[in-house]
Amino acid sequence: MLALFILLSAATAVAPVVIRRRARYAPAWAAVPLASGLWLAWWISQPEREPAWNWAASLGVRFSFLTDGLGLLFAWLICGIGVLVFLYAGSYLEGDPRLGRFYAYLTLFFASMLGLVLADNIILLFIFWELTSLSSFLLIGYDHHRVEARNAALQTLLVTGLGGLALLAGLILLASAAGSYELSVLIARGGELRAEPLFAPGMILVILGAMTKSAQFPFHFWLPSAMEAPAPVSAYLHSATMVKAGVYLLARLTPIGGGSWLWDLVAGVGLVTMLAGFLLALPQRDAKRLLAFSTVGALGMFTMMIGLGTPKAIHASLAVLLAHAFYKASLFLLAGAFEHATGARNVGEWRGLWRSMPAPAAAAALAAASLAGLPPLFGYVAKEKALSAMLGHPVHAGIFLAGFAAAGVCSAALAAILTVRPLGGAPGDVHAPGLLLWAPPALLALLGALAGLRPAAADHWLIQPAAQAAARTLVDSHLSLWHGFDAVVLLSIGILLAGAVLYWRLGAVLAAASRLRSAASYGPLRLYETTLGGVNRLAVGTTRLLQSGKLRNYLLIVLLTTSGLAFHALISRGGLDLRTDWKGLQPHEGVLAGTIAAAAVAALLFPSRLAAVAALGVVGLGVAVIFLLYGAPDLAMTQFVVEALTVMLLVLVLYHLPRFSGFSSRRARLRDLGVSLAAGSLLTLALLSVNGIEGDTSLREFYTSNSYTAAHGRNIVNVILVDFRALDTLGEITVLAIAALGVFSLLKLRFKGGGGR
Amino acid sequence: MTSLILATAARFLFPLLLLFSVFLLLRGHNLPGGGFVGGLVAAAAFALYWLAFGTRTARRALRLNPLTLIAGGLLLAAGSGCVAFLNGRPFLTGLWVRLHVPVLGEVWAGTPLIFDTGVYLLVIGVLMLVITTLAEETREQP
Numbered sequence: 092m093l094a095l096f097i098l099l100s101a102a103t104a105v106a107p108v109v110i111r112r113r114a115r116y117a118p119a120w121a122a123v124p125l126a127s128g129l130w131l132a133w134w135i136s137q138p139e140r141e142p143a144w145n146w147a148a149s150l151g152v153r154f155s156f157l158t159d160g161l162g163l164l165f166a167w168l169i170c171g172i173g174v175l176v177f178l179y180a181g182s183y184l185e186g187d188p189r190l191g192r193f194y195a196y197l198t199l200f201f202a203s204m205l206g207l208v209l210a211d212n213i214i215l216l217f218i219f220w221e222l223t224s225l226s227s228f229l230l231i232g233y234d235h236h237r238v239e240a241r242n243a244a245l246q247t248l249l250v251t252g253l254g255g256l257a258l259l260a261g262l263i264l265l266a267s268a269a270g271s272y273e274l275s276v277l278i279a280r281g282g283e284l285r286a287e288p289l290f291a292p293g294m295i296l297v298i299l300g301a302m303t304k305s306a307q308f309p310f311h312f313w314l315p316s317a318m319e320a321p322a323p324v325s326a327y328l329h330s331a332t333m334v335k336a337g338v339y340l341l342a343r344l345t346p347i348g349g350g351s352w353l354w355d356l357v358a359g360v361g362l363v364t365m366l367a368g369f370l371l372a373l374p375q376r377d378a379k380r381l382l383a384f385s386t387v388g389a390l391g392m393f394t395m396m397i398g399l400g401t402p403k404a405i406h407a408s409l410a411v412l413l414a415h416a417f418y419k420a421s422l423f424l425l426a427g428a429f430e431h432a433t434g435a436r437n438v439g440e441w442r443g444l445w446r447s448m449p450a451p452a453a454a455a456a457l458a459a460a461s462l463a464g465l466p467p468l469f470g471y472v473a474k475e476k477a478l479s480a481m482l483g484h485p486v487h488a489g490i491f492l493a494g495f496a497a498a499g500v501c502s503a504a505l506a507a508i509l510t511v512r513p514l515g516g517a518p519g520d521v522h523a524p525g526l527l528l529w530a531p532p533a534l535l536a537l538l539g540a541l542a543g544l545r546p547a548a549a550d551h552w553l554i555q556p557a558a559q560a561a562a563r564t565l566v567d568s569h570l571s572l573w574h575g576f577d578a579v580v581l582l583s584i585g586i587l588l589a590g591a592v593l594y595w596r597l598g599a600v601l602a603a604a605s606r607l608r609s610a611a612s613y614g615p616l617r618l619y620e621t622t623l624g625g626v627n628r629l630a631v632g633t634t635r636l637l638q639s640g641k642l643r644n645y646l647l648i649v650l651l652t653t654s655g656l657a658f659h660a661l662i663s664r665g666g667l668d669l670r671t672d673w674k675g676l677q678p679h680e681g682v683l684a685g686t687i688a689a690a691a692v693a694a695l696l697f698p699s700r701l702a703a704v705a706a707l708g709v710v711g712l713g714v715a716v717i718f719l720l721y722g723a724p725d726l727a728m729t730q731f732v733v734e735a736l737t738v739m740l741l742v743l744v745l746y747h748l749p750r751f752s753g754f755s756s757r758r759a760r761l762r763d764l765g766v767s768l769a770a771g772s773l774l775t776l777a778l779l780s781v782n783g784i785e786g787d788t789s790l791r792e793f794y795t796s797n798s799y800t801a802a803h804g805r806n807i808v809n810v811i812l813v814d815f816r817a818l819d820t821l822g823e824i825t826v827l828a829i830a831a832l833g834v835f836s837l838l839k840l841r842f843k844g845g846g847g848r
Numbered sequence: 849m850t851s852l853i854l855a856t857a858a859r860f861l862f863p864l865l866l867l868f869s870v871f872l873l874l875r876g877h878n879l880p881g882g883g884f885v886g887g888l889v890a891a892a893a894f895a896l897y898w899l900a901f902g903t904r905t906a907r908r909a910l911r912l913n914p915l916t917l918i919a920g921g922l923l924l925a926a927g928s929g930c931v932a933f934l935n936g937r938p939f940l941t942g943l944w945v946r947l948h949v950p951v952l953g954e955v956w957a958g959t960p961l962i963f964d965t966g967v968y969l970l971v972i973g974v975l976m977l978v979i980t981t982l983a984e985e986t987r988e989q990p
Contacts, residue, residue, distance in 0.1 A: 725881070725885065728880060728885050729885045732885060736892055739899075743979070744982060803942075803944050803958060804877040804960075805878040806881070809876045809877055809881070809882040813876075813877075813961075813964045814960045817942075817960070818929075818940055821926060821940070821963075824925060824967055824970050828918045828919075828921075828973075828974060830974070831914075831974040834977070835915070835977055838982065839981055839984075
C-alpha cells in the first residue's frame with residue numbers, strides 16, 4: 092500500500108512535465124486512477140497483507156490501512172469517478188497551457204482522498220485530510236488571475252483548515268482516551284469509550300472538523316463559493332468525494348458515538364443543513380451554484396441519517412450517498428459541458444438542448460430524474476429506503492421525516508428547474524460538445540439507472556459491507572425497487588406531487604421568500620467576511636505601528652525591549668551580584684579596556700562616517716584580543732575576520748553616500764543617549780553578575796568527556812558546532828542563507844522591475 | 849581605483865589565504881578553526897581580490913555563482929545529516945570511518961567534516977553574494 096502512495100506521489104510530480112509535452116493525450120492520465128483502483132482490488136484480495144510501516148514509532152504514527160467495506164465504498168467512488176473526471180478534464184480545459192499542473196493537482200487530490208478513506212492510523216488520516224484541503228485550495232484557485240477564484244480558494248482553505256485543526260485536536264483526545272492511535276482499535280473499544288472524560292470534548296472537536304469539511308451549517312458557505320473552480324473539480328471534489336469526507340468520518344466513528352447525545356446533535360445539524368441547502372438552492376439560476384446548494388442539502392441529509400444512528404438509517408444514508416455520487420457528479424459535469432456548448436452557466440439561458448444535442452440532454456434527464464427520486468432510478472430506491480428507515484426509527488422521527496420530505500419536495504423541483512425548460516423548446520445557437528465532455532457523465536447517469544434496476548447487486552457489493560462496517564452489526568435492511576404498496580410508496584408519491592406543484596408555483600414562492608432576503612444577508616458568510624476583514628485591519632494596524640521603515644525605530648524597539656526584559660529578569664531573580672575582585676587586573680588588560688572605551692567614544696564624536704566605522708572596527712578588534720587573552724582562540728579568530736569584513740562592507744555601503752546633510756535634533760540625540768546608556772549599563776551589570784553565578788557544570792563535563800571519545804574531535808567548540816548541536820548550526824546557516832537572499836532580492840530585483848531573474 | 853601595491857600583494861595573498869582557509873577547515877575538529885572561520889577567511893580572500901581588481905574579476909575568480917554556493921552548501925550540510933538514515937540512526941548523527949591515507953597515516957573521516965564543508969561553502973557564498981550585490985548596487989548609483 093505504501094508503494095501505491097509513493098507511485099502516486101511520483102505521478103503527481105511528473106504530470107506537469109509529461110502532459111505539457113503531449114497535451115492532446117492528457118485524458119490518458121485517467122489510467123492513474125484506473126490502475127490504482129485495480130491495484131487496490133488486487134491488494135484486498137490478498138490473504139496476507141504487508142505489515143504496517145512505522146513512520147515515527149515513538150509518536151505512534153504508522154502507515155497502517157483499514158480496508159473494510161466503509162473505506163472501500165468510498166475508495167471505489169474515488170477511483171471510479173476519478174477515471175471519468177480525469178477523462179473529462181482534458182477535454183474541458185483543452186488548450187490550457189497549464190493543463191499539466193491541473194492534472195498534477197488532481198492526482199495529488201486523488202492520492203490524498205484515497206489515503207483519507209483507507210487510513211487506519213489517525214495521524215495518517217489527518218495528514219491526508221489536510222492534503223485534500225490543500226489540493227482543494229489549489230484547484231479552486233486554478234484560475235488564479237481572477238480575484239473571485241483566489242478569494243474562494245482562500246475561504247475554503249481557512250474554513251476547512253480551521254476545521255482540520257479542530258479535527259487533529261479531537262482525534263488526539265480520542266486517541267489518548269482509547270490509548271491507541273489506530274482507528275480499528277478505537278472502533279473496537281466502541282461505546283465503552285463514552286465513559287472516558289475526554290470523550291465528549293474530543294468527539295465535539297472531531298464533529299466540528301467533519302462539519303467544516305462536509306459544509307454543514309453554519310460552515311456551509313464555502314461550498315457555493317468554491318464553484319469558482321472548473322467544472323471537473325466541482326464534480327469530483329465538491330460533490331462526489333471530498334465533501335463526503337466528513338460524512339465518512341462520522342460514519343466511521345458511529346460505533347463509538349452512535350446513540351449518544353452527540354449523535355443527536357449531529358442529526359440536528361444535518362437537519363438544519365439539509366433544509367437550508369435545499370431552500371437556498373431554489374432561487375439560484377446559476378447552474379453550478381444551484382447544484383452546490385443542493386449538494387449542501389444532500390450532505391446535510393447524509394449527516395442527519397448518520398446521526399439517527401440505527402443500522403437501517405446508516406444503510407439508507409450510504410445508499411443515498413452512492414446515488415448522490417452518481418447523479419450529482421453527472422449533473423456537474425454536464426453543466427460544464429452545456430456551459431461549453433452554450434457559453435452560459437445560467438439555467439435560464441439554456442434552451443432546446445434536447446434537439447441540439449440529444450445524447451447529453453438524455454443523460455441530464457436521467458441524472459435529474461434520479462435527483463428527483465423518480466422510479467426506477469437509484470435515487471428513488473435510496474429515497475424509499477431512507478423514508479422507511481425514518482418511519483421505523485424509535486424516537487423523534489417525526490421532525491426528521493418532515494424535514495426529509497421537504498428536502499425531497501425541493502429536490503424534485505430542482506430537478507424540474509434543471510431539465511424542463513433547458514431541454515425543451517427550440518434549439519439556440521450551440522456547438523455540440525465533444526465525446527469526452529458528455530460520455531463520462533452519461534456513463535455515470537446510466538450507472539445510476541442500472542443500479543436502480545438491479546439494486547440488490549449494488550446493495551450486496553457496496554452498501555451492505557459499508558453499512559456493516561459502520562454499524563458493527565449485521566444490517567437487516569435490503570434495497571429493492573418494489574417492496575409492496577405501503578406508507579413509504581404513498582409518501583414518495585406525495586413528495587413527487589408536491590415537488591411538481593412547487594415547480595409550477597415557483598415564481599410566487601420565490602417572490603414571497605424574497606422578503607426574507609435581508610435577514611439572510613446576516614448569515615455566516617457575513618460573519619466570515621467581517622472577521623477576515625477585521626483580522627486584515629488588525630494586521631495592517633500592527634504593521635503600520637511597528638514597521639515604520641526607519642532603522643532607528645527598529646533599533647530603539649529592539650534595544651528597549653531586550654533591556655527591559657533582561658533587567659526585569661536580573662532584578663526579579665535576585666541575580667544582581669556586584670562583588671567583583673579587581674585586584675587581579677593586569678596593566679595590559681587595563682590598557683586594552685581603555686583603548687576599547689576610547690574607540691567607542693571616538694566613534695560617537697567623529698563627524699565622518701568612514702572614521703566612525705574605523706573606530707568601531709577598533710572596538711571589535713579590542714574585543715577579539717580579549718577573547719584571545721582569555722583562552723577562546725576560535726572566537727577570537729572568527730571575530731578578527733568578521734571585523735575586517737564588516738568594516739569592508741560598511742565602507743562599501745557608506746563610501747558612496749553623500750556627507751551628512753544634517754544631524755539629528757538635540758532631543759533625539761538625548762533620547763538615543765539615554766537608550767544606549769541603559770542598554771550598555773544593563774549589559775555591564777549582567778556581565779558582572781554572571782561572574783558571581785556558579786552554574787550547572789554537568790553540560791560542560793559532558794562535552795569535555797565525550798568530545799573525543801564519542802565525536803572524535805579535540806576542539807570542543809567545533810565538535811559542539813558540527814556534531815553535538817549540529818541541528819542548531821543547520822538552522823543558523825539556513826537563516827544566514829535566507830538573509831543573504833533577502834539582501835540579494837532587495838537590491839537586485841528592484842532594478843529589473845520585479846519580473847524575476 | 850587600482851593600486852599596484854595592493855594588486856601585487858593580492859595576487860600573492862589570494863592563493864595563500866585560500867589555502868589557509870582550507871587548512872582551517874580541515875584542522876577545525878581538533879584545533880582552533882572550523883568551517884565557519886575557514887569560510888570567512890576564504891571570503892576575505894575573495895574580498896581582497898575584489899578590492900584589488902574589481903567585481904568582474906572577483907566573480908570570475910569565484911567561478912561559481914554565489915547563489916549556487918549557498919544552495920550547494922546548505923544541501924551538503926543537510927545531506928550529510930541524512931547519511932545517518934542509511935544506518936537507521938537519527939538525522940545528523942555523526943558517522944565515522946578510519947581511513948588509511950598514504951602520507952598522513954591513520955585518519956578519522958566522518959560526516960561532521962562534510963557538514964563543516966557545507967558551512968564553509970555557504971559562508972563564502974553568503975558573503976560573496978552580499979559583497980558583489982552591494983558593489984554592483986553602489987556602482988549603479990549616480
